[in-house]
Amino acid sequence: MSIIVVGLNHKSAPIEVREKLAFNPNSINTALSLFSQKYQDQNAEIVILSTCNRVELYISSQDGAIKAEDVFSFLADFHKIELNTFSPYMYHYNDDRAVNHLFFVTSSLDSMVLGESQILSQVKEAYTTAAMEEATGKILNQLFQQALNAAKIVHTRTSIGKRKVSISSVAVEFAEKIFQDFTGKIVLVVGAGEMCELLLKHLYEEGARTFIVANRTYERAEELANEYHGQAIKYELLGEYLEKADIVISSTSAPHYVIHADQVKEAIRHRRGNPMFLIDIAVPRDIEPEVANIDNVYLYNIDDLQSVVSQNVDERNREVEKCRVLIEEEVEHFMARLEEMKIEPAITHLRNHFHTIGKEELDRLKPKLKNLDNGDWEQVIYTMERTINKLLHHPAKVAKQEAKNGGGYRYVETIKKLFGIFHHTDNP
Amino acid sequence: MKFSLINEYLFLTLLTMIQMPHIPFIITIILYFISSVWSIGYIVKPGVFDKKVAKWTMMMGFFIHSGFIVFLGLESGNIPITNVYESFVSLLWCILFVYINLDYLYKLPSLDTFLLPVVTALSIWALTFDGGNLLVTVSLQNFWLIAHIIPIFVGYAAFTISFSLSIMYLTQQRQLKHKLFGSLFNKLPSLEGIDKMMWKTISFGFPLLTLGLVFGTFWVKTQNVLGEMWYLDYKVILGLATWLIYAALLHMRLIASFHGTKIACLTIVGFCLVLFTFIGTFFMGSKHAFQKVSEQTHTELLNVQ
Numbered sequence: 051m052s053i054i055v056v057g058l059n060h061k062s063a064p065i066e067v068r069e070k071l072a073f074n075p076n077s078i079n080t081a082l083s084l085f086s087q088k089y090q091d092q093n094a095e096i097v098i099l100s101t102c103n104r105v106e107l108y109i110s111s112q113d114g115a116i117k118a119e120d121v122f123s124f125l126a127d128f129h130k131i132e133l134n135t136f137s138p139y140m141y142h143y144n145d146d147r148a149v150n151h152l153f154f155v156t157s158s159l160d161s162m163v164l165g166e167s168q169i170l171s172q173v174k175e176a177y178t179t180a181a182m183e184e185a186t187g188k189i190l191n192q193l194f195q196q197a198l199n200a201a202k203i204v205h206t207r208t209s210i211g212k213r214k215v216s217i218s219s220v221a222v223e224f225a226e227k228i229f230q231d232f233t234g235k236i237v238l239v240v241g242a243g244e245m246c247e248l249l250l251k252h253l254y255e256e257g258a259r260t261f262i263v264a265n266r267t268y269e270r271a272e273e274l275a276n277e278y279h280g281q282a283i284k285y286e287l288l289g290e291y292l293e294k295a296d297i298v299i300s301s302t303s304a305p306h307y308v309i310h311a312d313q314v315k316e317a318i319r320h321r322r323g324n325p326m327f328l329i330d331i332a333v334p335r336d337i338e339p340e341v342a343n344i345d346n347v348y349l350y351n352i353d354d355l356q357s358v359v360s361q362n363v364d365e366r367n368r369e370v371e372k373c374r375v376l377i378e379e380e381v382e383h384f385m386a387r388l389e390e391m392k393i394e395p396a397i398t399h400l401r402n403h404f405h406t407i408g409k410e411e412l413d414r415l416k417p418k419l420k421n422l423d424n425g426d427w428e429q430v431i432y433t434m435e436r437t438i439n440k441l442l443h444h445p446a447k448v449a450k451q452e453a454k455n456g457g458g459y460r461y462v463e464t465i466k467k468l469f470g471i472f473h474h475t476d477n478p
Numbered sequence: 479m480k481f482s483l484i485n486e487y488l489f490l491t492l493l494t495m496i497q498m499p500h501i502p503f504i505i506t507i508i509l510y511f512i513s514s515v516w517s518i519g520y521i522v523k524p525g526v527f528d529k530k531v532a533k534w535t536m537m538m539g540f541f542i543h544s545g546f547i548v549f550l551g552l553e554s555g556n557i558p559i560t561n562v563y564e565s566f567v568s569l570l571w572c573i574l575f576v577y578i579n580l581d582y583l584y585k586l587p588s589l590d591t592f593l594l595p596v597v598t599a600l601s602i603w604a605l606t607f608d609g610g611n612l613l614v615t616v617s618l619q620n621f622w623l624i625a626h627i628i629p630i631f632v633g634y635a636a637f638t639i640s641f642s643l644s645i646m647y648l649t650q651q652r653q654l655k656h657k658l659f660g661s662l663f664n665k666l667p668s669l670e671g672i673d674k675m676m677w678k679t680i681s682f683g684f685p686l687l688t689l690g691l692v693f694g695t696f697w698v699k700t701q702n703v704l705g706e707m708w709y710l711d712y713k714v715i716l717g718l719a720t721w722l723i724y725a726a727l728l729h730m731r732l733i734a735s736f737h738g739t740k741i742a743c744l745t746i747v748g749f750c751l752v753l754f755t756f757i758g759t760f761f762m763g764s765k766h767a768f769q770k771v772s773e774q775t776h777t778e779l780l781n782v783q
Binding site: 354 | 654663669674738740
């Protein structure tokens with residue numbers, strides 16, 4: 051039994067190569083069943099993880115029967131592309147390194163945005179898909195459950211995923227330090243660019259429901275407002291609506307200030323000190339910087355947000371070492387469990403072997419004990435089984451224990467040799 | 479006669495304990511101090527300081543504090559406000575009592591960081607009044623006294639908490655303004671949340687203060703406790719000023735729906751006035767039913783009552 055991972059990611063391959071190898075939900079199912087059928091004899095198990103940043107195949111096979119080259123050619127055949135167009139970008143790891151890689155990926159230490167949590171659900175989905183397709187077995191089931199578990203441990207014991215690392219999430223985080231919740235809060239959006247939309251989406255997810263959109267082209271404002279059940283207003287009315295807004299997001303391409311200090315001063319006077327949160331993500335800036343000096347007004351521009359983002363990224367980077375240690379521990383656990391699993395079939399065979407011998411002996415004995423009634427005979431059978439189980443209990447326990455420390459293979463061999471039970475097959 | 483010697487020793491120790499009744503209070507202060515250090519430490523270095531330590535030392539302190547109040551009460555046979563020191567200790571107990579209940583009800587993150595240092599500082603200050611000779615001269619079993627003191631004390635406790643909340647508000651708003659996003663920033667709740675809580679504590683304290691003042695007025699009118707010119711007593715005048723400040727605050731919030739830094743600053747002013755009314759007036763020479771008497775006269779006074 052061995053595990054191999056073959057794949058490429060955003061670090062190893064450009065998008066042109068990744069997109070050629072990417073699987074869509076339908077093709078994943080086809081690939082899974084094709085692969086399982088092809089390598090049925092090798093007890094192949096497979097999980098395909100395909101996201102926009104990576105395509106990876108996790109495969110377990112009997113005694114490492116499936117090699118990286120086999121997977122390469124499978125991929126080439128499946129996607130109908132030349133092998134050499136992608137093979138230089140591929141990486142492959144075996145056994146503990148493969149396990150380590152999966153744990154790393156699942157804990158999002160290998161992600162483009164370190165510590166993001168999306169990969170966890172992607173791995174979970176990849177595994178469920180494979181399991182539904184019956185492409186996984188004992189080994190990969192165990193492996194993926196352990197991987198998800200390891201990721202959870204990493205995320206709870208370190209702060210790898212705690213700090214926000216995108217402009218919009220940082221902005222929302224600040225808003226949360228001003229407002230207790232967003233229900234009933236009015237969000238005024240000035241300009242209808244991509245960044246505004248992203249922020250809007252984020253605020254919507256956090257519970258904001260009242261949106262007012264102002265844009266130079268009214269149609270675009272309407273479009274965005276409709277999307278979030280908001281209200282579009284004429285750009286000229288911006289000043290009037292300012293005092294209503296708890297949160298203002300501004301991102302126009304105007305070359306001059308769109309919101310002036312005296313406007314905000316007036317607005318805050320009408321708001322009677324109710325705080326206002328202004329986010330200026332435009333370059334050149336939309337909101338006059340003096341606005342920041344007004345009491346109860348909190349103004350942040352793109353640089354403020356960006357500097358927090360990079361601080362948080364640094365913070366996450368500092369956590370990587372801690373995560374690495376945790377993952378190593380988890381890999382060790384898994385490898386020990388794997389060794390234990392290797393010896394399990396051997397022990398089952400040994401048990402069957404003993405019971406067969408016992409049964410043969412009983413069959414030999416039965417005709418000789420004609421006077422025995424059924425109750426007594428059952429007692430004899432019971433005693434025999436009990437003896438066998440008792441005899442095997444200790445060696446089985448010790449063998450499993452020792453296997454955990456990496457001596458699994460040696461013990462299988464020893465059992466084979468001592469009891470001469472496996473000479474008819476090479477598959478323990 | 480070893481036995482009687484031990485007995486005598488125990489008796490003497492007990493006697494010294496009784497003679498130094500502030501020892502439990504000192505222990506309380508130490509516990510509050512540790513709690514303050516840990517609640518601040520938790521924010522500065524969360525890895526080193528455990529929040530649980532802050533909580534449990536505070537609870538332990540409060541437990542001993544409560545025991546001490548009971549002890550003082552039993553000793554004099556009355557509610558423990560027979561002198562300025564006792565009143566102070568009782569007020570501090572009220573603050574903790576109101577805080578623990580509020581925290582249980584509303585789960586206020588990091589409020590202890592702002593409240594416990596205040597409590598510790600006030601406790602140390604209270605200790606300086608121990609052995610002071612300003613003693614209550616009126617009957618302590620008077621209904622009016624209870625009706626006057628208890629609502630005011632609980633009201634003051636609520637105002638102390640609103641003071642801590644306003645410091646918290648100003649801290650958080652300063653961090654937001656100056657873009658200081660450290661550990662403290664992350665641990666403090668939202669401005670709106672603090673503002674709401676401030677409003678809650680003030681609107682809880684204000685009716686109590688009003689009630690206490692009304693009862694006080696009745697008392698002074700019916701039993702002539704402060705003399706003919708009672709309205710010129712500093713404590714009465716400042717009490718009224720305190721009431722006016724909080725009334726103004728409530729008006730601003732309720733009628734004019736004012737929020738933000740101004741409210742927080744006014745709350746701080748209100749609390750300073752509370753402190754001044756409570757303690758400061760004694761330095762100004764106001765007696766307000768306390769009198770400079772010797773210990774002996776006081777005991778006699780209490781016994782007569």
